[in-house]
Amino acid sequence: MSEFAVRESWLPFCLPDISEAEVEAVGEVVRSGWWAKGPRTIEFEKKFAEYVGAKHCVAVNSCTAALHLALLSQGIGPGDEVITTPLTFASTANTILHLGATPVFADIDPETGLIDPDEIERKITSRTRAVVPVHYSGLAADLGRIGEICQAHDLFLSEDAAHAVETRYNGELIGHHPRGAVSYSFYATKNLACGEGGALVTDDDDIAQKARVLSCHGMSAGAWNRYGKEGSWRYDIEEPGYKYNMFDIQAALALTQLARMDDMQRRRFEAVDVYEQAFAGVPELILQKTPAYCHHSRHLYILRIDPQRLTISRDQFIEELKARNVGVSVHFIALHTMSAYVKRFGYRPEDFPKAYAFSESEISLPMYSTLGVENARYVADAVLDIVARHRR
Ligand SMILES: Cc1ncc(COP(=O)(O)O)c(C=O)c1O
Known part of the structure; x- marks a missing residue:
């Protein structure tokens, strides 16, 4: 067997796709002086919701944050069980533990790596409150079957779509008319990347409202603009929330990548x-x-x-x-x-x-x-x- 000609340089596992458009967009935000959550983030929320075909998008600083908010919006906590897959990144199950709930693993279909709906059914108990399927590697989980199971057992469906920008189920993008909440990642290695970032997408007004408020310390809506002339300095803390919001430098990158998808x-x-x-x-x-x-x-x-x-x-x-x-x-x-x-x-x-x-x-x-x-x-x-x- 002849020698394999080894290339001279290291071929990285992953690289972001950088064009002048990203550099320009970030420069524009930096020069604008509005670096925190602001008009670019609001624009990204609107454009991403339109792109997937969902009613609401709440832009956050990671998919982990979105997954946490999705379950928080349902009041999931101690004593509750949430079914998910063991073939996933830590965030999927860590966020269940953060709420004091118990992650219950259901095994996968070895041909795809996706959670097996039959295994989900086997793991349901009187304590099960939600299912978190992962659209592993960019394949869609079997949303038809999983949706039916959730409906039959009154379970919340929180999709982990960290890998699934551009994934389609029956011809429609994941996130199009979601049954519950869908959480995306825009981490540096993802198909749509902004360094660190994520989004929660939903058609449900109540979930969107809760996620929006909890993503920004629990501040009342619109508080991001409290230093602007049109904004008001007065705000309320409706619940002790989290610091999970996206900010405009991230959003500038995300908007550019979305346009280049x-x-x-x-x-x-x-x-x-x-x-x-x-x-x-x-x-x-x-x-x-x-x-x-x-x-x-x-x-x-x-x-x-x-x-x-x-x-x-x-x-x-x-x-x-x-x-x-x-x-x-x-x-x-x-x-x-x-x-x-x-x-x-x-x-x-x-x-x-x-x-x-x-x-x-x-x-x-x-x-x-x-x-x-x-x-x-x-x-x-x-x-x-x-x-x-x-x-x-
Ligand atoms: C399946 C899965 N879920 C969630 C996440 C968390 O994403 P983020 O880093 O945006 O929090 C990842 C990260 O790669 C992931 O692979």
Whole structure:
């Protein structure tokens, strides 16, 4: 086998897509003198709500904040159970714990990595108050089935859409006429990025009002403008809230990225095509299935290796990719195996066997709009080279 020609520079796992428009937009806000929550944030809320087709958008400083506010709006607290997936980032379940409620994990469908609706049904008790499905990697969770389950059992549906800007369910964007609340992330690595940021989207006036007030210390609406000529210095604290609001420098970035979404997604899909063609029919590699109802946002490119067919482990596979100057990641280290959850709930890895097996065989390949077809080809060749050298 001939030597693999290793590229000279490190290929990052992820990079934000920066154009002059972002630089200009931030400069404009900086020069305007209004750096905190203000007109740009209000504009972003309006435009993002229009974009997804929802009645309200409350812009916040992270998806974590949005997830917390969504459950807070329902008064969820001690004694309550909230069902979610173990194949997720810590925020999804941490926010349940922050409220004094108990996260209850439901295992996944190994073909997609999405929470399995049958498992949700199995986990419902008299204490269950809500379900938090994750639109994992940019695939839509089975909202039809999950929506029916929530309706039948009177449960609140709080969608974790951190990966799901541009994800569609039955042809419509996630967040279009939401059944409960939908929480997005605009963290630096996301399809729409503003460094740190998030949004809660809902059609429900009451949820929107509560989230808006609680996101800004519990101050009465409009208090952000209390220093402006049209604003009033007098405000009330309706509830002891949180400091969760987005501010205008973030919003300037988010507005610019929103306007560039189509172009950024097109380039993301060019890279996806390279991977999909290269890996099709390679028995050592397991590709993620996209359910028929779903349009994938391709936030992440999920690859799994079949450990039975290779002489190296997943961790060694990652080291081989690093040796070829390719940055990768894992989404996710199953949350029930993290120390805090093991200590608190006594979980063993095999308690959620599908999520654990998925997590242990997964590698997230570089996936971003500026990756480019040539870099994607390089990554695909590196993966295929490792497979060829280590097949059983
Ligand atoms: C599934 C999931 N939920 C929630 C979050 C939290 O997002 P944020 O960093 O905006 O709080 C992340 C972060 O990447 C995530 O992957």
